[in-house]
Amino acid sequence: MRNKLIIIGASGHGKVAADIATKMNKWSTIAFLDDNSNIKTSLGIEIIGKSADAFKFINDCDLFVAIGNNSIRKKVYEDLESKGASIATLxxxxxxxxxxxxxxxxxxxxxxxxxxxxxxxxxxxxxxxxxxxxxxxxxxxxxxxxxxxxxxxxxxxxxxxxxxxxxxxxxxxxxxxxxxxxxxxxxxxxxxxxxxxxxxxxxxxxxxxx
Ligand SMILES: CC(C)(COP(=O)(O)OP(=O)(O)OC[C@H]1O[C@@H](n2cnc3c(N)ncnc32)[C@H](O)[C@@H]1OP(=O)(O)O)[C@@H](O)C(=O)NCCC(=O)NCCS
Known part of the structure; x- marks a missing residue:
């Protein structure tokens, strides 16, 4: 487990995921990635890039895919998994x-x-x-x-x-x-x-x- 968590998806579902991650108290830093460039923060947590940027964080951070749609969540998860990402459980x-x-x-x-x-x-x-x-x-x-x-x-x-x-x-x-x-x-x-x-x-x- 790493001490930083990147959550992909900053919408309602992403906010709940971030809230849970915060309460778990396992990560010193939590940040979002989201493809909507109009939002800069969600639940007071910074959005630091787009979903495609996830691969930049693979070596340093745990990742979590907070996308409600089952097919999209699966695709993003499997792309990350195939690159050896550490995927968190919340x-x-x-x-x-x-x-x-x-x-x-x-x-x-x-x-x-x-x-x-x-x-x-x-x-x-x-x-x-x-x-x-x-x-x-x-x-x-x-x-x-x-x-x-x-x-x-x-x-x-x-x-x-x-x-x-x-x-x-x-x-x-x-x-x-x-x-x-x-x-x-x-x-x-x-x-x-x-x-x-x-x-x-x-x-x-x-x-x-x-
Ligand atoms: C089942 C569901 C996916 C169907 O959505 P849809 O394919 O867009 O279907 P429609 O809204 O066009 O409805 C089609 C018909 O089914 C009926 N229907 C839709 N959902 C129904 C339900 N949950 N229970 C009973 N009848 C339902 C509609 O009244 C409509 O009837 P009609 O043909 O007599 O007019 C959706 O209605 C549903 O229940 N979604 C769950 C949402 C949810 O739980 N979200 C939580 C997110 S965390």
């Missing part, structure tokens, strides 16, 4: 993490999140505010669980999926890669083909229209 001190929980690099766990025992969280995930993940879950790489998502036990969320705010998944469910679950949806059946699923119970948005 875990808010007011989250609760059970035993035998593995959290991979580049993931952020936000305040109030609870991750129960024997769960795996992949790399580059967003475990947003107040999410609960129960025992024996597998959250694959670059998943975003929005604020207030609740996952029961033995759930598998396929890579790159996005679960909207307040959605819930009952126990023993598998959700396919690249799925989108709408805000407030309740998933009670396995999702075996990618798409957008909404409602209670959650169904494919196109089936709903037909």
């Amino acid at each position: 875990i808010h001190p007011d989250s609760i993490i059970g035993q035998q929980v593995e959290i991979c690099s580049g993931t952020v766990v936000m305040p109030g999140a609870i991750i129960n025992c024997c769960t795996h969280i992949g790399k580059g995930c967003i475990i947003n505010t107040g999410v609960t993940i129960d025992h024996d879950n597998i959250i694959e790489d670059y998943v975003h669980l929005s604020p207030g998502v609740h996952l029961a036990g033995n759930v598998i969320i396929g890579k790159h999926s996005w679960l909207g705010v307040g959605s819930a998944v009952i126990n023993n469910i598998t959700i396919n890669n690249c799925s989108i679950i709408g805000a407030g949806a309740v998933v009670i059946n396995n999702i075996t083909s990618s798409g957008t699923y909404v409602g209670v119970p959650a169904i494919n948005i196109h089936s709903r229209r037909n």
Whole structure:
């Protein structure tokens, strides 16, 4: 671990990441990179360059990709990883993490999140505010669980999926890669083909229209 942290992305998500990093008290200096040249600071933290400048900092700083979009976050993460960057993991001190929980690099766990025992969280995930993940879950790489998502036990969320705010998944469910679950949806059946699923119970948005 280095004593400087560079956060790529200074928007709302980036600010929350910076707030968590500050509370972790592990880095003496935190700075942002952002492609919007109209903003100079965010959360009182200086923006010192554009995202493409990240490679200049690879040898001296930890890096964190604070980009909400799963595909863009994955691309930026993988570019950095391929160049040997040290990618930080951000875990808010007011989250609760059970035993035998593995959290991979580049993931952020936000305040109030609870991750129960024997769960795996992949790399580059967003475990947003107040999410609960129960025992024996597998959250694959670059998943975003929005604020207030609740996952029961033995759930598998396929890579790159996005679960909207307040959605819930009952126990023993598998959700396919690249799925989108709408805000407030309740998933009670396995999702075996990618798409957008909404409602209670959650169904494919196109089936709903037909
Ligand atoms: C599911 C979602 C991605 C769909 O977005 P979209 O593809 O742009 O869909 P649209 O807004 O065009 O809506 C399409 C239809 O689905 C319905 N719909 C959209 N989201 C819905 C939801 N969450 N629950 C129930 N119905 C929903 C719309 O009412 C619309 O119905 P209609 O065809 O009868 O008019 C989006 O509505 C959503 O829920 N996003 C989650 C946002 C979130 O949680 N953000 C947190 C960020 S940290």
